[in-house]
Amino acid sequence: MELTSDPVLRADDVSVELGGLPILRGISLTVHSGETVALLGGNGSGKSTLVRTLLGLTPLRRGTITLFGTDLDDFKRWSRVGYVPQRSTINLTRAKVSEIVGSGRLGHRPPFLPPTRDDRQAAKEALEVVGLADRASAEMQHLSGGQQQRVLIARALATRPDLLVLDEPTAGVDLEHQQILADVLAELLRRGMAILVVLHEIGPLAPLVDRAIVLREGRVVHDGELPRSAAELHDHHRTQHGGHEHETADGPQRGSGPHVAGPLDLRSGAES
Numbered sequence: 627m628e629l630t631s632d633p634v635l636r637a638d639d640v641s642v643e644l645g646g647l648p649i650l651r652g653i654s655l656t657v658h659s660g661e662t663v664a665l666l667g668g669n670g671s672g673k674s675t676l677v678r679t680l681l682g683l684t685p686l687r688r689g690t691i692t693l694f695g696t697d698l699d700d701f702k703r704w705s706r707v708g709y710v711p712q713r714s715t716i717n718l719t720r721a722k723v724s725e726i727v728g729s730g731r732l733g734h735r736p737p738f739l740p741p742t743r744d745d746r747q748a749a750k751e752a753l754e755v756v757g758l759a760d761r762a763s764a765e766m767q768h769l770s771g772g773q774q775q776r777v778l779i780a781r782a783l784a785t786r787p788d789l790l791v792l793d794e795p796t797a798g799v800d801l802e803h804q805q806i807l808a809d810v811l812a813e814l815l816r817r818g819m820a821i822l823v824v825l826h827e828i829g830p831l832a833p834l835v836d837r838a839i840v841l842r843e844g845r846v847v848h849d850g851e852l853p854r855s856a857a858e859l860h861d862h863h864r865t866q867h868g869g870h871e872h873e874t875a876d877g878p879q880r881g882s883g884p885h886v887a888g889p890l891d892l893r894s895g896a897e898s
């Protein structure tokens with residue numbers, strides 16, 4: 627895919643410290659419209675921290691981030707960005723499904739005003755997309771882990787974002803619903819959305835991935851085609867430690883070559 631437009635998300639030389647320790651070290655990346663970038667790496671490699679930093683939720687120590695061409699510090703159009711956090715990091719037990727999905731519309735209207743017809747329609751459509759329209763009045767605590775994950779995805783979709791950032795959206799979701807999610811994301815990509823997705827297991831999302839960025843110890847060790855196996859991922863690491871620069875894609879390429887046939891657990895591969 628030829629990409630000529632400016633990136634919707636750009637990070638240059640981003641470093642982050644938490645608790646006095648370096649967590650992200652000199653990370654640069656781009657995400658363009660209509661592109662899916664997978665963020666991979668072992669446990670603790672910095673994926674969630676990077677996502678949170680890119681969205682202004684964790685402060686930078688060094689570097690710059692731009693969203694839709696605007697410096698993060700000045701960016702205000704958050705309704706253009708949908709975020710699906712890691713489910714395990716939030717506690718929404720008593721909230722109703724409809725409230726959570728509806729909160730995805732908050733960026734679209736002035737404070738204290740009730741939802742408009744368009745807000746309600748967007749929330750309803752988002753729940754239909756993830757197959758949970760009949761659970762709108764249920765409390766989150768009465769849903770399974772996979773259903774809760776789909777509610778969080780619906781919340782992000784309800785914003786009708788131009789950039790969707792998902793942190794492990796397939797964790798705890800069965801294969802059938804991972805495939806539904808893949809179909810939904812494919813349609814959103816066709817409409818020009820950009821997607822940045824943290825993944826442990828690639829699974830049904832593999833054909834959507836244009837480019838994979840692999841982190842290790844807070845550094846980018848690969849930026850290019852989706853590694854076909856954990857072993858290949860390990861090779862990238864060895865190359866980097868052999869004194870070469872990490873691989874950087876000249877431009878993203880959608881789905882070239884045979885992708886990962888089955889689930890690829892990068893945790894074990896990257897850590898071993």
Ligand SMILES: Nc1ncnc2c1ncn2[C@@H]1O[C@H](COP(=O)(O)OP(=O)(O)OP(=O)(O)O)[C@@H](O)[C@H]1O
Pocket residue numbers: 644645647649667668669670671672673674675676
């Ligand atoms: N608030 C914090 N204070 C100190 N260290 C932190 C803090 N948050 C995260 N870390 C550390 O930063 C590193 C990266 O964590 P992060 O959650 O970004 O990794 P990850 O790649 O998303 O891991 P996982 O796959 O397990 O979700 C870890 O070593 C973690 O312990």
